Amino acid sequence: MAKLQTPHAVRGTQDMFGEGQERFAHVIDTFDRVRRLYGFKGVEVPVIEPTAVFARSLGETTDVVSKEMYSFDDRGGDSVTLRPEFTAGIARAYLTNGWQQHAPMKLATAGPLFRYERPQKGRYRQFHQLDAEVIGAAEPIADVELLGFADQLLKELGIASGVVLTLNTLGDGDSRDAWRAALIAHYEAHRSALSEDSIDRLGRNPLRILDSKDPRDIAINDTAPGIDDYLSDAARDFFAAVTTGLDAAGIAWTRNSRLVRGLDYYRHTAFEFITNRLGAQGTVIGGGRYDGLIETLGGPATPAVGWAAGIERLAMLIDAPAGDAPDVVLVPLGEAAENRAIALIAALRRAGIAADMGYKGNMKKRLQRADASGARYAVILGEEELARGEAALKDLRDGSQRSVALSALAAAIIAA
RNA sequence: GCGAUCGUAGCUCAGUUGGUUAGAGCGCCGGUUUGUGGUACCGGAGGUCGCGGGUUCAAGACCCGUCGAUCGCCCCA
Structure with a gap:
């Protein structure tokens, strides 16, 4: 009789019990508590969506869409995808349910996401995020409130001292396009001196060259045009309103004019809460404004801001919570x-x-x-x-x- | 997808230049104590050395492949 082979867990997935599970649960519990303090309503959306929901909104050339999605044809022949992020699915729900009537909507959710990547510490194929979105608000106060939520979450988790908020603006659509064109011109002029990766980025996502770690690129980045020179008056005013709001709310931040985000849909505010305690996976919360996203899904022009936080990453940073014990x-x-x-x-x-x-x-x-x-x-x-x-x-x-x-x-x- | 390191009990690890029945600590189970835990002492279970192939008289040690973890790149939370 041949021995039965016990199947192993799928690569990049994890089983949690004991302290690991308690850390994970504590992050979610804290999120759920703070979320009420800020008036964010809970929302639940499917783990599986039509592939078009992500392919269209994130940008066809992004890594997430081009090589990381768990997509397959279901038995009816439709292409479906295990969600690689929350925002696009929530935007889809907003449109298909007619939630415009509730705008502005402050929404929060948490759950598993799937990305076919090489696993590392704090990086898994099935990972989990907290997510907060404000949909249907063009006002910078929405950005400030959203950032305040993230800031308080970190404080209540007891890890704020090891994490810094880095902030940037990508400008409105016109500002961003003008800056992007100037960057492409700059990099084309130095094309032969760029790293191989960045030559590739030039075609796919030129903004990404800005945070390259390759020394050859860093030299060229020093003389690259900055977003500040391409900001429209409206975009400049918007960013100023966000930063003065943060100061008024007592939320610490630092400007990083090189900060860009990987997904195509971001406009105006972009931010990351970063720690140096997780190796290469330093981003603990990331997000920004995505005023163009809902239109790419066939909806009306709808301003929105949001962020997502990696639950596993937060769970690794917090002190071990007291476990469940009976009285x-x-x-x-x-x-x-x-x-x-x-x-x-x-x-x-x-x-x-x-x-x-x-x-x-x-x-x-x-x-x-x-x-x-x-x-x-x-x-x-x-x-x-x-x-x-x-x-x-x-x-x-x-x-x-x-x-x-x-x-x-x-x-x-x-x-x- | 690329590069590197690593894979020995549930956990953390030891294991001489290849050489008998593979060890320790912690944990687990039982006992010293048939109505008193945490300490101490005694005993026990648990490993086809990730998996597959190769070299050799002999492989946990060497070689190849594979799977997995970790680190960096890429990317992202």
Whole structure:
């Protein structure tokens, strides 16, 4: 009989349990709490969308679309794609559900995304993001509020000191196009001195040459035209309003005029929250304004801003959260006591007390488990105690123990 | 997609220039203690050395391939 081979997990996916899962959950819990503080409504959208949703909105030449999407034909012959990002799918939902009536909409969601990439630390094929969007608002105050949300999230996660907000503007459509043309002219003039990668970028995504790490490119970037010289008055005013708003809100930021973003849809504000604690994967939250996106999906001109945060990356940066521990563990001795304990534990749980009880084991075993669970108390139910209508309430931290009437047990635990 | 390093118990690792039945710590299970955990002591289970092929009298050690992880590039959260 041949041995059965256990299938392994798909490359770039992960199984989470224990501390890893607790970190992950804590990031989402914190996000969900802060999101309410800022008036962002929860939204749920499909993990799978028609391929066109992403292909059209992200830009055909971007890496995400050209080589990283999990796309396949379903049984009906339609091309569908596992979402590689949130924004395009949310924009699609906005249009197909007629959510224009709710504009401006402040939306938040979290969940898995899929990108066929080479896995590294903080980088997976199935990864998870927090996402926040403001759709249907052209005002710079929306940018400020959105950034404030991100900033407070990081603070409440306790990692703000290791992360900095870097900010830039890409200008409006006209500004961006003019700057882009000037950059192409500049790089074409120095084409022979560029790195191979950047010559390739010149054709696909010239803005990306700006943050190249290749020394040959860095020299040419020094003399490259800056966005500030191509900003229209409106674009300049917009950016100024965002930065003064950030200052007013007490949100620290630094300008990085070289910051560009990979996806084609960004306009005006672009930003990244960056840390140096994750190696090459330093971006922890990234986003910007995408006023042109909804039109590319066949909708009306609709201004919008948003960001996404890598849950795995945030989870690696935070301190280990306190794990789940019951308030109390019941330790029945004998069959009769176990039956009483079943009734008692139900009553404790209904009273809002986190109570647990092993399925089997002698007293020693049960106390060991109670201790390992991190519970504050053990309730020992033996014949002697039950005969008196009492139980022994044992404090597992200092070992002290006292008798409490069964009817007063819940109150005693809550009071402690 | 490219380059590099690594893959030995659940975890962290040791394992001489290839040479008997592959080890340690932690963890897990049991016992010392048939009504008292955390400490201590004693004992036990658990590995076809990632997988496949090759070289050799002999491979955990060497070679090739493959899968996976990690680091960098690319890209991104």
